[in-house]
Amino acid sequence: MRAPAVAAGVLLATVCSGCYRGIDAGQAEGDSNVGEVTGGGDDSGSGDTGEGPPEATIEPGAPTMHRLTQPQLHNTYLSLLGEPLTLPTDLPTDDLLYGFTSISAAGATISSLDAEKYETAAYAVLEQVWSDPVRRAAVVGCEPAAASDPCVAEFLAAFAHKAWRRPVTTAEVDALVGLVDSITSDLADVSSALKFGAASVLQSPNFLFRVEIGVAADDRPGLLRYTSWEMASRLSYLILDAPPDAELFALAEADALTERDAIELQAQRLVDDARARPALVGFFRDFMNLRKLDTLDRSVEMFPQMSATLGPSMRAELERMFEATVFDESGDFRSLFTTPDSYLNEDLAKVYGIAGIVGPELRPYAFTEGSHRAGILTSAGFLAVNANKTQTSPTHRGRFVRIQLLCQDVPPPPDGVDTTLPAPDPNLPPQTLRQRLEIHRENPACSGCHDKMDPIGFALENYDAIGAYRVVDELGLPIDSVTEIEGTPVAGPLEMTEVIAALPDAAACIARRFYEHGGGHLAASGEEDAVQHVIEEFVTSDYDFQSLVVALVTNDGFRYASPEVGL
């Protein structure tokens, strides 16, 4: 299954060698990793058997502190303090880096503003427990009379252990007890003082970050492996966006998360947990850039279907499609590109031109033969997020497919090239956007790259900037969505999506992105074998996304780390 992927990569490299890569400061700094980052397929010489783990030397990423994302923080508060809990919403932002919150979290610091927000959040959740004597007793486990009461130290040790997801040292507990002791003197109330002790635990870097340090890997000289404690958190936060549960704590305590088989068993168990659904949907949200839909802006004059809830509805539709495919249906990721099954509410039904669906709740809906819809590339969300406020952008739609969904390399426009599309000539008959974009074909500085992007977008010109189907454009000119993708003639969007779905790069790309999401960093050249192995297992599993999760966490690239090289 791998050969075509490599061939596609080579083909791409050939085509794009005609593309100009901007010569500027960025180049002068020495960018040797363009090919690796974008999966150019330069490793055709190794790992062809597809059997077992590649024993070749890999250079996985260095151990990293991953700042908890908002859902992770919420779930961690819940696991410590229990329901009901009003969760703080004014938390530090989950930014995107390379498209992923997970990657951003692995490079984020805690600014002064962030520290304030974490402090406010910590007291907000603790106050809910401490203001209720019954709940407080349940969490604390006793009613100490003085800070010297042994149960103070016991509570703080247990609380910190659970919150920090690792054993705590005597010195750490002593420091917390000392803190509570001194505050008790001031407040003359040990119970309140305990809240401040807990607040220290909840503002600690050991809590706010998933700290990874690693230990020397006996079986891989020169590499580190993640400890069982670190692995428990790696698994749980990746698959559930939540801290390790009691079973993972027990396994970590017994140092039993070092072997591939044990990790595999746990991954299979966690994927069946209901919390895996929102967590893995979160990956897909970033993969498809769906967060942008929450602030979708479209001209209400041009698009009467537009409303404040439409963008979020579009996001929800795609997320439900992913969730259903992964958890309730075949699991074959490729079917997401072709499935007629979707989930609609009134907002979406207006865009899709379907009568009889009322209200905000999404419900299953199967598109029929003549509805011109099949899969994510014809979904309103994908089509809208890659369009402009008033009109479509075949280039943006094609670019997103090439770069984000196929992991292919499309260089930026050459420096100094005027990328402004010339205004329509008023003396000539009106032209469609596709006709105006023909200038990309005529200019060799443009065509090398635009020939990769624009045709995909041309096939999608049947959908306007909000994703509604159309046969004429805003000027009343007929849409021409017949084009050619990868040498295959396609008559319109549905044929195009079938071609994309069948490309080996489509499956390879989401596997690569999931690898990067799991590690919190872009796959570097030294990890290519590990990435290829994950892709192979994904292919072998018939593109089953749950199997991809297991393939990732049992992969050497997920279990081992490289020592950080000096700055």
Next chain:
Amino acid sequence: MSRTNPDSREARAQLGARDTYMNLAQRPTATRPGAGVPRRAFLRGLAGVTIGLPILGYMLNDHGDAYAGGEPIPTRFGLWFAGNGMHMGQFTPSVGADWQLPADGSLAPLVALKDYVSVVTGMSVLTPRHPHHSGMSAVCSGGPHLKVADVRDTIVSTFKYPSVDQIAANYFLTESATPPSYRSLEAAVTRFRGTDEGTSFQYLSHNGSVAGESNVNPSEESPHAFWDRLFNQGTAEPLVRKARASVLNSVGDQIQALEGKLGAKDKQRLDQHLTSISELESRLSAPLADCQQPADPGEFPDIDSNEVVVEKNVVMSDLMALALACGLTRAFSIQYSTCGSGAVFWMVGATDGHHYLNHTEAAPYGVGAAIARFNLEQLAYFLNKLRDTTEGSGNLLEHSSILVCTEHSEGWTHSQDDMPMLICGKGSGRLKGNVHYRGNGDNTSRALLTALRGAGLPLAEFGYEAGYTNAPITELEV
């Protein structure tokens, strides 16, 4: 890094001049300029109540230019950024003193303030160039951008060096015996709608990055959250504040214990965490700033899918002016729009994001020019607010030095030559105002150096690597 002793901070704070700040509920209402533009009324329900003019005459010496105790009225430093350049044909005024507008001049909204506004053009980004990225770092930090990686069809970058607001913030800490509550404050007006190209594209205030870590001071973009943070902290019990400070102190110890086990990059990240914790701790250890509390401005959701820019600018400008007036901070940044911003300036006829429009609008770029002027109108609102805030015998704008910049010259060229820049405020008498200095391909850092000197930083040189300069624009200085 070293941590200051909270005891000494506390002691200092208690001895300090904090009690010179007081509630000014009896002061007359400050009139709000900018009438004529339809605006949601901010500070509604506050008729007859000022939004805070904290320095009263009796606190000052006979000349009204310093506290009676001899400590001068502090000079503030600000960074005000609008992304995607200007329209140089309409931006560039006549050269020299008393600059005059060109036809359709986009600086028209600032003419009434021109005594406080000097213009700098003709400057170039001398650091290694990349579209947007290098311009952003050069005009905001005086150094090159730090490329984190090549990715997909662009790069991801962050600032290698701190932005100038942080340079000023750090200096102010050393200058004053009583540090303000906030080392610096950051606010945003339009929301982030740029592309995923690193912190350079998303944030304004940076602390610098050693190994590509994202070390930023995020701009608060929610008016409600900004208000809540600054003016709604209640009157917490001193003992509770002390307890919270002790908690933060213990967190600081945890950070330091962890740092020893980490690689260099993560250690950098934790250093910032420690700095942030220490700042929060010292704020809790000092008396509460006594600012007049304005009404909760609420949020400003989009209307008909359009961002509510003018109204949000009014609120953020008012809140920042109030924070400056009542001494919450001396260093600030306003991210009016981001580098490469995709904000849609619908009110001047834009139908697509600013950056996209810059790439697609045909000459003569009428909408782009209208956006540039519109953005400067929003700046004018803020500057007017500062000027109309009386302080001693002068006003807040007199006691400020504000660098206004953007990451390239014009959006349609993305050129990093002839960069449009403004230096606003009188720097407490250090800056002339109303001069247009036109360079000849000189280093943009010259303007940064001049603005920092305007805020009283005793600098003879500034900038990093190819952005280094030792030539302030003395033509703008008194």
